[in-house]
Amino acid sequence: MRLKLLILGIFCCLFQLNAQEYFPKNDGVTNPNTNFTVFKNARIHVDPQTVIESGMFSIQNGKIKAVGKNINVPENSIVIDLEGKEVYPSFIDLYSDFGIEKLKRAEGGSSPQYDASREGFYWNDHIRPDIDAISNFNFDDKEAEKLQKAGFGVVNTHVPDGIIRGSGMLVALTPDAMEGDRILNERSGQYLSFDKSVLSRQSYPTSIMGAMALLRQTYMDAQWYANGNADNKDLALEALNKNKNLLQIFATDNLLDEFRADKVGDEFGIQYVILGSGNEYQRLDKVKSSGATYIVPLKFPDAYDVENPYMAEYISLAEMKQWNQAPANLKMLAEKAIPFTLTTHSLDAEKDFKTNLLKAIEYGLSKEDALAALTTVPAKTIGKSAELGAIKTGAWANFIITSGDYFEKETTLYENWVQGKKKVLSNMDVTNITGEYDLNLKGESYELSITGEPSSPKAEVKTDDKKLGTKISFSDNWMNLLISSPDSTKTEFIRLVAHVPDLSENISGKAFMPDGSETSFTATKKAKSDTAEKKDKEEEEKKDKEKPEILPVTFPNSAYGFKQLPKQENVLFKNATVWTSEDDGVLENTDVLVKNGMISKVGKDLNAGGAKVIDATGKHLTAGIIDEHSHLAASAINEAGQNSSAEVQMEDVIDPSDMGIYRDLAGGVTTIQLLHGSANPIGGRSAILKLKWGETPENMIFEQAPPFIKFALGENVKQANWGGGVRFPQTRMGVEQVFTDYFSRAKTYEKKKNNGDKDFRKDLEMETLVEIMNGDRFVSSHSYIQSEINMLMKVAEKFGFNINTFTHILEGYKVADIMKEHGVGASTFSDWWAYKYEVNDAIPYNASIMNEVGITVAINSDDGEMSRRLNQEAAKSIKYGGMSEEDAWKMVTINPAKLLHVDDLVGSIKTGKQADLVLWNNHPLSIYAIPEKTMIEGVVYFDIEKDKAMREEIKKERNELISDMLKAKNSGVKTQPVKKKEEQKVHCNLLEEVH
Incomplete structure (x- = not known):
């Protein structure tokens, strides 16, 4: 009796287990299937370096349980034969906004916003470390399928908004799963960029240098806050401190910004992972020295449509070279052993990803490096090597099944398994009937070619080298082939129907003729002959010949660059x-x-x-000529978001590829002061540069030169010419008050700092103003009107410092005696006049008069065109004022050197x-x-003979690239139209906007 009860109990238990597995409870929760699934006879790419031929692996509960040449097959296994197929780890994308709804830009009209809109958070709306992806995420099946079709199984997604963007999340693209099960890490990294939040209209920052300064200040404030110095709670700084140990991913969209991001990171001991631009090949040594892992978009520039020779002149050599060289970027990164991953960012993953990946391989990227960039490298970068990126015991069962080598064009991706769940992308059980056949029909011979995907083949039938209209369908191993009659005078069709057994080399079946009669047909598959193989080889060689020859990278990578x-x-x-x-x-x-x-x-x-x-x-x-006032070689000129931008520095925005550098060298200029613009009374810190064409930004900086800053007076700072601005100041009285207010604050700040007050917080802006008051930083001030010149000297004297240089100073001749007494120098135009109202009293004798009074006078440009002929500008003072030749020449050599305090050196x-x-x-x-x-x-950066030779080489390179682009267009490649671009003239009032 007891035995019967025991058997009954066991039966009930088994019934309950089965009931739980196959019948949902009332709450909808089911137990997972615990059966093993075993895959055999596959070519398994365990990782980029390891391949198992005819291998096996098993999965259970979403994980890989075993992998090898021969593995134990548990009794409760489902066995899938993958004979003739290949298996790869599913891919990982570290930069995505998958599942995040696109944000709408803040409304509120055209008026700028100066204060933050969020209470209890940081003073700047564009700092948003408190935002997390998990709170804004909804799994998107349609977008997931696009990624799955490209081979991806995991993405690292985030809210792409703001300068500090908060935390991302690592998501598995698991089909038919609970959303919670897909989340592999809900705090997978913190994202950053130089772009402002679309959710706020707050003006600051308006420039890349402002964004960099804001990042620096935020990092310092976060540390200050972490030390318990704040009286009020700041949720943004709390979140930033909470996120500091996460992976830090910085999004950029150009090569210079990549280096700028790395620069900020280095200053604070942070190693960013950098979303690159695809142009890393242009400065590989500097990219490698960053120590960063790069996330590289697989996006290449289209060829230009250059059929119109006149429009083709508007394309720069740099743009042409980028089209030619960019596809080889990944190969060059791999050769330098720079770690990189690949992303679908900015691509249609389904349509463009594999096409561009194969192009990169065609340009030299090895298949092993390509696979590593999609699997093991991102897994390691995100700290998930044990779980992702390889087919190994204990890892998630994330893999793709293909018809062959994934990195070949004709390969079909059949299935993408994520966390052990299958996503069928193409039926892999379809018999592959593609190939070349001899078709015999009613005594007539035809050539039948079947190409394309096995599940959706394409057919072509020829007789006597004449193509016949053809349509094919193939389903459930049944082929239907419709052929137009060889007699082109009649609209008649022959219908072929055949059942094709698995692994069959030949096809035979019924043929229904136009007259209604039935007959049989046979299609015998051709063996690949030596002739056919030779033809394939010839086509490959032809393809290689048609591929543009990669031009050498130059420094900079433009016209007149050095090899x-x-x-x-x-x-x-x-x-x-x-x-x-x-x-x-x-x-x-x-x-x-x-x-x-x-x-x-x-x-x-x-x-x-x-x-x-x-x-x-x-x-x-x-x-060498020295230009005391220049805006050459800069990616930004003004930070206009506030009336003081003393925290920003022009050294952050040096652009060594500016063609103005080379033109200046051709005009004899060797040193410039790169000045902030005149958008605000207190501008940004200067950069004094040696014009070392081809060098990196940091190697252009004149290291021995002391620090300077730009001030400004007049119409620009009160926004008189900018369409009715609303920012303070709006009057010349207000401009004076700005200086007074800020230096008063700086005095209070310095006192707190020196006293060691508990509430002291380091402020980059105030630090700069304290340097000025202490004589550690010199002021070069944009100026025009006599009254304002006097005003600024009085304000400076009130706070215990002197103005170093008045630049422009077109009314300097009126106040030269007072300037001499103050000890200020002058950097002026030779004969500019009447380009705005405040210069109406300018005279060409200005420089000569100030020179006679004993003021150190320089002639400056403030203009990229004038800068390369400053020798001629200096000569004008011989005509206007009777200055000697030597004194005139000194105004562009030793005098500006004195104004910049480098006269002991240059x-x-x-x-x-x-x-x-x-x-x-x-x-x-x-x-x-x-x-x-x-x-x-001692380095010759301009040589007129070498210049002549380079001009000929530039012509040759342009002609070669134009020819290559014409070939590309004729071969059906997508092209982009040429757009006429006017060269931007850079002056003090140029405004940039950070998007």
Whole structure:
């Protein structure tokens, strides 16, 4: 009796287990199927380096349980035979906004917003570390299928909004699953960018340098807050501190921004993972030195439509080279062992991803590196190597099944399994009937070619080299083939029907003729002959020949770029007319010896001592021209979001690819002060640069130069010419009050800092103003009107400092005596006048009058075009004011050097100074003078003979690239139209907007 009860109990238990597995409870929860699924006879890509031929693996409960050549097959296994098929780990995308609804831009009209709109959060709306993806996520089956079709099983998604964007989440693209089961990590990383939030209209920042300054200040404030110094709760700073140990992913969209992001990270000990631009190949050494892992979009520029030769002239060589070189970017990254992953960001994953991936492989990326970038590298980067990126015991059962090598065009992706759940993308049980056949029908012979996907084939029938109209369908191993009659005078069709057994090499079946009669047909598959293989090889070779030859990368990667950066040389200039810009004046038939980047000797009959000798007989040698006021080589000019932007620095936005640099070198300019614009009374910090064409931004910085800052007066700062701004100040009285208010705050700030007050918070803006008051940073001020010039000198004296330079200062002649007493220098235009109301009193004698009073006077450009002919601008003061030639020349050499406090290093030809020199073919103040060589620290960055050779090479490269683009268009490749672009003229009032 007891035995019967025991058996009954066991039966009931088994029934309950089965009932729980197959019949849902009232709450809808079911137990998972615990059966094993075993896959056998597959070519298994365990990881990028490991392949198992005819291998096996098993999965259970969404995980891989075993993998190998032979594995144990449990009794309760479902076995799937993958004979002839290949298996890869599913792919991982680390940069996505999958499942996040697109945000709507904040409304509120055109008026700018200056204060934050969120209470209890940081003072700037664009800092949003408190936002998390999981609160904004909804699984999107339609978008998931697009990613699954591209081979992806996991994405790292986030809310793409703001400068600090909050935390992302790692999501499995599991079909038919509970949303909670798909979440692999609800806090997978923190995302950042240089773009503002669309949810706020807050003005600041308006520039990339403002965004960088805001990031720096936010990081410092977060540390200050973490130390318990704040009186009020700040939810944004709390979130930022909570997120600091997460993976930090920084989104950029151009190469310079990639380096800028890395720069900020380095300053705070943060190693960002960087969403790149695809242009990393242009500066591989710098990319590698960043130590970052790069997430690279698989997006390449389209060829330009260059059929119209006149429109083709508007495409720069840099744009043409980018089209030519970008597809090789991934190959170059791999060769440099720079870790990178791939993303579908900015692509239609279903249509473009594999096409572009195969293009990258065609351009040299190995299949192993491609697979690593899609699997093991992102898994390692996200800290999930044990669970993702490989087919190994214990990992999630995330894999794709393909008809062959995934990285071949014709390969079909059959299934994408995520967490052990199958997504069928194409039926892999369909018999593959593709191939070349001899078709025999009623005694007639035809050629039948079947191509395309096995589940949706395409057919072509030919007889006597004549193509016949053809339509094919294939389902459940039944083929229906419709062929138009060979007699083109009749609209008649032949219908073929056949059942094709699995693995059959031949096809046979019924044929229904146009007259209604029935007959049989056979289609015998052709063996691939040596001729066919030779033809395939020829087609591959033809394809390789049609592929554009990759042009070498130059520095910068544009016209006139160097294939190799020039090196320092020891040079002896013989028998030159030397303009010393010193008390020695102009020396005839004099030698200048340059050694190790310095001026070693100046004199007659000098010994070369192994140096390269340049015969300068009949030529003029001068110090390099110095432009005290320039906006060349910058990605941004103004940070206009606030009336003081003392926290921003022009060093952050140096653009070494600006063609103005090369043009300036061709005009004899070697040093510039890159100034902030005049959008606000207190502008940003200057960058003093050596124009080292081809170098990186940091290598262009004049390291020994002291720090400067830009101030501004007049119409621009009160927004008189900008369409009715509403930001304070709106009047000249208000401009004075801005200075007074900010320096008063700076005094209070400094007192707190020195006293060690508990509530002291480091403020980048205030730190800069304190430097000014203490004489550690010099002021160059945009100025025009006599009254404002006087005002700023009085404000400076009130707070214990002097203005270093008044730039523009077109009414300087009115107040030259007071300027002399204050100790301020002048950097002016030669003869600009009447371009706005506040310059109506300008006179061309201004420079000469101030010079006679004893003020240090320089001629500046504030203009990319004028900058390269400052020698001619200086000459105008000989005509207007009777200035001597030597004094005129000093206004573009030693005088600006004095204003920049670098006159002990540059600005004149003197033993012991840096060898920044220009060799002219004529009198340097002549309109006919042309620089033949421009040297910086003993390196020749401009050589007129090399320039001529480069011009010919540029023509050749343009012609080759235009020819390649025409071939691309004729082969059916998508092209983009040429758009006429006007070169932007950069001045003080240029505004940029961070999107």
